[in-house]
Amino acid sequence: MQKANKGNSKSNPKKPMLPKPVIAIQNLNHYFGQGKLRKQALFNINLEIYPGEIVIMTGPSGSGKTTLLTMAGGLRAAQEGSLQVLGQELCGATQNQLVQVRRNIGYIFQAHNLLKSLTAQQNVQMALELHNDIPVKDMPALAAQMLEAVGLGHRINYYPEDLSGGQKQRVAIARALVSHPKLVLADEPTAALDKKSGRDVVELMQHLAKEQGCTILMVTHDNRILDVADRIVHMEDGYLASDSSLERSNQESLAVA
Numbered sequence: 538m539q540k541a542n543k544g545n546s547k548s549n550p551k552k553p554m555l556p557k558p559v560i561a562i563q564n565l566n567h568y569f570g571q572g573k574l575r576k577q578a579l580f581n582i583n584l585e586i587y588p589g590e591i592v593i594m595t596g597p598s599g600s601g602k603t604t605l606l607t608m609a610g611g612l613r614a615a616q617e618g619s620l621q622v623l624g625q626e627l628c629g630a631t632q633n634q635l636v637q638v639r640r641n642i643g644y645i646f647q648a649h650n651l652l653k654s655l656t657a658q659q660n661v662q663m664a665l666e667l668h669n670d671i672p673v674k675d676m677p678a679l680a681a682q683m684l685e686a687v688g689l690g691h692r693i694n695y696y697p698e699d700l701s702g703g704q705k706q707r708v709a710i711a712r713a714l715v716s717h718p719k720l721v722l723a724d725e726p727t728a729a730l731d732k733k734s735g736r737d738v739v740e741l742m743q744h745l746a747k748e749q750g751c752t753i754l755m756v757t758h759d760n761r762i763l764d765v766a767d768r769i770v771h772m773e774d775g776y777l778a779s780d781s782s783l784e785r786s787n788q789e790s791l792a793v794a
């Protein structure tokens with residue numbers, strides 16, 4: 538598997554230096570089960586994702602997308618190779634290090650995972666409560682502002698059951714972005730939505746991410762939203778089978794040669 542060209546200004550003065558990657562994966566393997574039941578789910582993954590990029594991960598069912606996403610999110614231990622997220626090595630990381638990394642990541646899942654007993658504002662506020670540096674007295678207003686930004690300023694006191702699917706997913710986006718994380722990980726965020734709501738939700742994510750300068754890694758089967766990506770990576774049978782940025786850079790090198 539080819540690795541992203543890091544661009545070295547000394548060897549090639551025309552190529553700019555790339556910033557430090559938000560996610561840097563090298564020779565990553567992952568296995569489920571033990572003994573005879575041990576099964577490899579990820580094979581020698583190499584991938585670098587840079588600040589501000591919106592990267593969509595596609596691939597058939599069972600190809601390893603969720604496994605890779607949950608590992609990048611510090612939700613599953615990394616076993617073999619190297620997986621650095623926001624400068625922290627997650628292979629061999631302690632629970633405490635994983636918790637620290639998770640604080641800087643926003644998560645959006647297919648099921649919005651809102652707490653039924655809390656209002657939209659309280660659900661968003663929960664994400665702020667993980668941050669010791671944000672004054673508690675500012676939290677309700679910050680949550681309300683974020684709900685305003687996702688177009689739900691008039692629904693802040695509603696409970697999840699009184700919101701539509703698209704509105705609930707917007708609350709989940711507000712919750713993921715309210716603390717201005719450097720990285721947002723999304724697993725099938727449009728799967729439960731109709732075409733129009735799905736489109737609205739990803740355009741909103743794209744807009745807010747560009748505004749806040751955060752990086753998004755999103756798994757989707759939804760071909761209708763691929764155009765929001767800066768880059769598409771494709772998984773097959775546990776391998777990273779293609780990366781549109783590498784294809785582009787190969788084409789550019791061929792054009793220059």
Ligand SMILES: Nc1ncnc2c1ncn2[C@@H]1O[C@H](COP(=O)(O)OP(=O)(O)OP(=O)(O)O)[C@@H](O)[C@H]1O
Nearest residue numbers: 569570578596597598599600601602603604605772
């Ligand atoms: N907890 C687990 N225990 C054992 N095997 C697992 C576990 N989770 C995933 N797998 C296996 O790892 C492989 C990759 O699964 P994964 O869920 O990452 O794929 P996916 O591309 O996200 O699929 P989908 O699009 O259906 O969500 C599959 O063969 C799956 O059966």
